[in-house]
Amino acid sequence: MxxxxxxxxxxxxxxxxxxxxxxxxxxxxxxxxxxxxxxxxxxxxxxxxxxxxxxxETVKKTGKKEHHLWMKKDSVGSGQKALNLVRIVSELPNEKEAVYAALDKWTAWEAEFPLVAAAKALRILQKRNQWLRVIQVGKWLLSKGQGLTMGTYDTLLLAFDVDQRIDEAESLWNMIVHMHTRSVSKRLFSRMITLYDHHSMPAKIIEVFADMEELGVKPGEDTTRRVAHAFPKLGDEGKQKLVLKKYLNKWKYIHFNGERVKVRREAWVE
Known part of the structure; x- marks a missing residue:
């Protein structure tokens, strides 16, 4: 070599x-x-x-400049727009035509639909317990094909519950199940069961619970108790025990001597 x-x-x-x-x-x-x-x-x-x-050896490599195919929309000013919307609808009479006309005018000069501002306005109205306005703004959003999210649905169902609009809540619920069948969240199922429980409709509670089981959605503790309490009202106490045994957690946390302690649920009288 x-x-x-x-x-x-x-x-x-x-x-x-x-x-x-x-x-x-x-x-x-x-x-x-x-x-x-x-x-x-x-x-x-x-x-x-x-x-x-x-x-x-001493030359430092400079990082590559990142180029994104998307740009984050600037939400600066959406809070002010939301407050403006709340002010507008709060001063209107309780007439659908007047509210919808004002909302259309609110968006007339927007290059893009101000969905972020509308969502913030809904939250503000909810915090102020202005449920009628929540319903009006929410239904207007849906009529425009906007805000088709689980958050908007949940807010509307809550408003329908408080305002005792059961028929409208059921119509919205049927639409949600039809459109989003496999992606309906546990939160919405719980919301609908709570609504029926508030208005003493045990048969409807069991219907929604049956849909939950069919779709494999596991209920939370509060929902499990509401479902369990509905069965005796329908004369079926046996299923009440089955539901509690299947879905209620065997362990719970209690406060004992100032500490949070995990204990078996059977050892305590509920």
């Missing part, structure tokens, strides 16, 4: 060492001492060569 190496002499010439001898390559201005590749003696290396190595 051929042996090659870089060597330097006192006259600062660089040579390529092979089996056939030394071949001069170039002259350098300044050298440092290193070992030759095939000869363990001290040899000279040009400073430009070592400087290049140092510079290469």
């Amino acid at each position: 051929n042996q090659f190496g870089l060597c330097f002499n006192s006259s600062n010439y660089i040579f390529l060492q092979t089996q056939n001898g030394l071949t001069p390559l170039a002259k350098v201005a300044r050298v440092h001492y290193v070992k030759c590749l095939n000869n363990p003696i001290r040899r000279e290396v040009p400073s430009s060569y070592t400087n290049a190595i140092v510079k290469k």
Whole structure:
């Protein structure tokens, strides 16, 4: 096998060492001492060569500038728009035509539908317990094909419950189940069961619970208790025990001597 190496002499010439001898390559201005590749003696290396190595090691890689295919919409000002919407609808008479006309005017000069502002307005109206306005704004959103989210549905169902609009709640619920069958959240199932429980409709509670089981949605503790209490009202106490045994957690947390303690549920009288 051929042996090659870089060597330097006192006259600062660089040579390529092979089996056939030394071949001069170039002259350098300044050298440092290193070992030759095939000869363990001290040899000279040009400073430009070592400087290049140092510079290469110390160069920091600059990160690539990221380019996104999407741009986050600027929601600055949506809070003010929401407050403006709340002010507008709060000053209107309780007439659907007047409310819808004002809402259409509110969006007339918007380049894009102000969905974020409308959602914030719904939350503000809910906190202020202005349930009629929640219903009006929510139904207007749905009529525009906007706000078709579980959050909007939940707010509307709650408003229908408080305002005792059971028929409208059922119509909305049927629409939700038809459109989102496999993606209806546990929260919405619980909301509908709570609504029926508030208005003493045990048969409807069992219907919604049957849909939950069919879709594999596990009820929470509060929903489980409401369903369990509905069965005796329908004369079926046996299923009440089955539901509690299947879905009620065997463990619960209680506060004892100032501490949160985990205990078996059967050991305590409910």
